[in-house]
Amino acid sequence: MEFSSKIIEQAVEAFAQLPGVGKKTALRFVLHVIKQDKADSEQLSDIIRRLKTDLRFCSNCHNIAETEICGICSNPSRDGSTICVVQDYRDVMAIENTGLYRGQYHVLGGLISPIEGISPSALNIESLVNKLQSGKIQEIILALNATMEGETTSFYIFRKIAPFHVKLSAIARGLAVGDELEYADEVTLGRSILNRIPFDTLLRK
Amino acid sequence: MEFSSKIIEQAVEAFAQLPGVGKKTALRFVLHVIKQDKADSEQLSDIIRRLKTDLRFCSNCHNIAETEICGICSNPSRDGSTICVVQDYRDVMAIENTGLYRGQYHVLGGLISPIEGISPSALNIESLVNKLQSGKIQEIILALNATMEGETTSFYIFRKIAPFHVKLSAIARGLAVGDELEYADEVTLGRSILNRIPFDTLLRK
Numbered sequence: 001m002e003f004s005s006k007i008i009e010q011a012v013e014a015f016a017q018l019p020g021v022g023k024k025t026a027l028r029f030v031l032h033v034i035k036q037d038k039a040d041s042e043q044l045s046d047i048i049r050r051l052k053t054d055l056r057f058c059s060n061c062h063n064i065a066e067t068e069i070c071g072i073c074s075n076p077s078r079d080g081s082t083i084c085v086v087q088d089y090r091d092v093m094a095i096e097n098t099g100l101y102r103g104q105y106h107v108l109g110g111l112i113s114p115i116e117g118i119s120p121s122a123l124n125i126e127s128l129v130n131k132l133q134s135g136k137i138q139e140i141i142l143a144l145n146a147t148m149e150g151e152t153t154s155f156y157i158f159r160k161i162a163p164f165h166v167k168l169s170a171i172a173r174g175l176a177v178g179d180e181l182e183y184a185d186e187v188t189l190g191r192s193i194l195n196r197i198p199f200d201t202l203l204r205k
Numbered sequence: 206m207e208f209s210s211k212i213i214e215q216a217v218e219a220f221a222q223l224p225g226v227g228k229k230t231a232l233r234f235v236l237h238v239i240k241q242d243k244a245d246s247e248q249l250s251d252i253i254r255r256l257k258t259d260l261r262f263c264s265n266c267h268n269i270a271e272t273e274i275c276g277i278c279s280n281p282s283r284d285g286s287t288i289c290v291v292q293d294y295r296d297v298m299a300i301e302n303t304g305l306y307r308g309q310y311h312v313l314g315g316l317i318s319p320i321e322g323i324s325p326s327a328l329n330i331e332s333l334v335n336k337l338q339s340g341k342i343q344e345i346i347l348a349l350n351a352t353m354e355g356e357t358t359s360f361y362i363f364r365k366i367a368p369f370h371v372k373l374s375a376i377a378r379g380l381a382v383g384d385e386l387e388y389a390d391e392v393t394l395g396r397s398i399l400n401r402i403p404f405d406t407l408l409r410k
Contacts, residue, residue: 014249048250113294
């Protein structure tokens, strides 16, 4: 693409760095900003800057936070002996929205992926192991994607924390609520049979 | 969606104003910016601001420009007696990239669309009529989308400029180069037969 203006070209390149945004979409964004009210575009510009200046990663769980320690880690009513290991901020949001978890989190910041060049050392795994050395942790729940990267990461963490003899669990794989058995893939269905749960447990939910 | 941070919430709302971006995509953008190098996010923030401060609309053709008069309008080698009417900046880019047009442009800034509430008065149509009053214009080429909005706008402009007795044409509708006749829709095919062109014209291209 050839642009008549250097500014438009730079803006397209900057927007095209966003995930899933190609040059055509970036140009749509640029034209939108040009047409937009000045106040709106200034707000977008300011908030992008503030995302870097006003946010940090919680020094305990690595979740995105406005303070040194995030709201969940500093909340005394949360159970500090249970840690739910997740990939990123979105997963914390998703689990928090269920309203069913009262423990703390540990955000890895990604999943092990040889294809994308993400090795274990790029993730917050060492600090998880360090937490276990305090002896205060009783249970670790692995809540990672049911993908190859998620399973690989779960297995890597399992190997790392096995020496500590804490209770280790993973979120259940099975039929989604509302799914029809007939359309479930065989791997999911197979695992949902192997990992069947006592019926009275279901009744309590 | 509930966010743990007011800054993230505001950023998601700002990004979600971009065309085709919902809250989930906006959150992906926000998380990307948070992870990004500070230099990259500052560049994005700065360039968004510059899009409003350093760019303007050419006072002659209404295209996006860095100066009062855009590079095309101020280029003496361009034919000022021919004006190609287009919807927006992208269409100027597309036609410029063909390298086959040496006239000037007139950018409407949109198309008439009762559904989206865009009336003719919201577009740069009056300034086109004013240009014709100078008597220097010999040909107007309508290069608008082959959609209902595009055809409506073309017809509206046709009515507006009919009194001036300038040559008025519209870009050809027909089979795209490389298309197979068998798969062309019947309206396009019908119009390509009605608007058939002398074969020697094709040979000259």
